[in-house]
Every structure is written in C-alpha cells, then in structure tokens.
Amino acid sequence: MLGFTAVLLLTPGAISRAVLGAKAGRSVLVLGGSGYVGREVCRNAVQQGYRVTSLSRRGVNPEPNSAELAEVNWVAGDATDPAVIKQLAGRADAAVHAIGLLFDAESGLGNFNFIVSGSRSVPGDTSTYDRITRLTAFNLISALKSKPRLPGLSKRTPLCFVSAAEAGWPEVEYGERVEALAPAWLVSYLAAKRLVEAELAASSGAIRPVVYRPSLIWDWKKLDVLPVIPVFNLLSALGVPFVDKTVRVETLGKAIVAGLNNEGVEGVQRFPQMEQLAALI
Numbered sequence: 001m002l003g004f005t006a007v008l009l010l011t012p013g014a015i016s017r018a019v020l021g022a023k024a025g026r027s028v029l030v031l032g033g034s035g036y037v038g039r040e041v042c043r044n045a046v047q048q049g050y051r052v053t054s055l056s057r058r059g060v061n062p063e064p065n066s067a068e069l070a071e072v073n074w075v076a077g078d079a080t081d082p083a084v085i086k087q088l089a090g091r092a093d094a095a096v097h098a099i100g101l102l103f104d105a106e107s108g109l110g111n112f113n114f115i116v117s118g119s120r121s122v123p124g125d126t127s128t129y130d131r132i133t134r135l136t137a138f139n140l141i142s143a144l145k146s147k148p149r150l151p152g153l154s155k156r157t158p159l160c161f162v163s164a165a166e167a168g169w170p171e172v173e174y175g176e177r178v179e180a181l182a183p184a185w186l187v188s189y190l191a192a193k194r195l196v197e198a199e200l201a202a203s204s205g206a207i208r209p210v211v212y213r214p215s216l217i218w219d220w221k222k223l224d225v226l227p228v229i230p231v232f233n234l235l236s237a238l239g240v241p242f243v244d245k246t247v248r249v250e251t252l253g254k255a256i257v258a259g260l261n262n263e264g265v266e267g268v269q270r271f272p273q274m275e276q277l278a279a280l281i
Helices: 017-021 038-047 082-089 110-116 129-145 165-171 175-180 184-202 226-237 249-261 271-278
Strands: 027-031 051-056 073-076 094-097 157-162 207-212 267-269
Touching (some): 027 038, 027 129, 038 051, 082 129, 094 129, 094 249, 129 184, 184 207, 207 249
Parallel strands (some): 157 207, 207 267
C-alpha cells in the first residue's frame, strides 16, 4: 500500500456545478500541458475559468487554432530544475502533473514513443522514468509544500497526478503475479509512478493529492491502441481484477479539472470515479 487507504466514492449531490463554478478565477500550473493528456487538462481548465500556465520542454501551443488553448500561458522550461518549478508553482493555486513517457531512454524502445505518444514526443538520452516522472513530480511537490501558509487557515493545495492503473496491481487479486511476468521497462515505469504516489501520500498535510490511475488512454485518432481497446474493456467488464476499463483522453482531462475544483476529491481515482467526475464538467 502506498498510503492512500481508500478510493473516494462521490455520493449523489456531493458535487454540484455551482461548486465547480465557484473555483473560477484561480490559477493552475500544468506540467506537460502541451502533451496528449495535458492539453485536455488545459482546455477544460480554461473553460472552467482558471488562469492556466503550462510548462513543457518547447513551450509551444500544440493546437494554435484552439480558442481555449490560445488563452494558456505556454512556458518553455526544464521541469527537472527545482528552481524553474518553484518559481512557477509559487504563483499557482493548484497544479497538475501530466508529464510522462511510456518508453524511456533506458528501455531500448525510446523511438517507439513517436508512435505511441499522443504528442509524438521522443525522449532524449537523459529521459529516464526516474527523471521525467519521479524527479519532476518531486520538484513540484517540494515547491508546493514550501509555499507560505497560515496554520489552521490556509487550504491545502490541490495536486493532480496522472499515474497508471497498473500501479495498483499490488492491491488487486493476481496483480503481483502479473507484474512478476512484466517486462523490465514496465516494472521501472510503474516503480517511478509508485514513488510519486507514496510521496504525495506523505505530503497530504500541505497538499490535497488526487491520483488518477487510467488504463489505456485513447481517442479515435490514436490508431496504435484502438485495436486493443475492446479487449481491455471486455476483460474489465468480465471482472478480471488486474485489467481496468480504458479511459478516453477527453474523460481524463475533465476528471482532472473536476478533481481540482472540489475539495472532497482526494486519493486514488480509478475509471469509475474518473467517469463520474468527468460528467460534472
């Protein structure tokens, strides 16, 4: 267990559109905002009235014709640099970590990211799971924890982290057996995700951690995963404990912003919670 003892189940009426709208005018920092998931977060955050800053390597709007994304402050910078993160996080009321890569520089499969990455990103020689996932997230957590607070008065800063359904394998039946058969790159990928989840759980005094664990993320343009989407969904529907239903990228983007909006959302969110949250945006 990583410190998140329960998954929050939202009861009917626990969240209303009025509550969501009340968050308008706040600022959010999105790490990896130009990526496949990050741009959906930015789009929905703008629609919800947030002032959005995205930090990515290139700092370029991935969809210049999007009215929502045109309102985002696109910043180029290195998220592995604590000073860069601290400067931007100090001005944010909330944060989202959407940086990630499926195959890192040590996997031997890095060039395949051009195919499987929704943003067509290819990692550099130093782009390891430890640096891209763990280090950037730890920098963000540290920066948010260091923000000045009034004891008993300051609210916790919401931080949404995009993890993976498979990070929860140790918590489900047969999950550990499946992981024992997983390739080395996947084991390393999940290890980095779990380290971040554990650090978030340990930092919940200053941060309101919301951990999203999607299975395959897709849309109709993501041809590399479309053939296996029905397989995953069928296995999940049949009750296979270590396979989760897939999640559309639009659903994930909305669910993340809904998690930022509502103070009652905390801890691990699997696909049922993501779908429930997304319906509120």
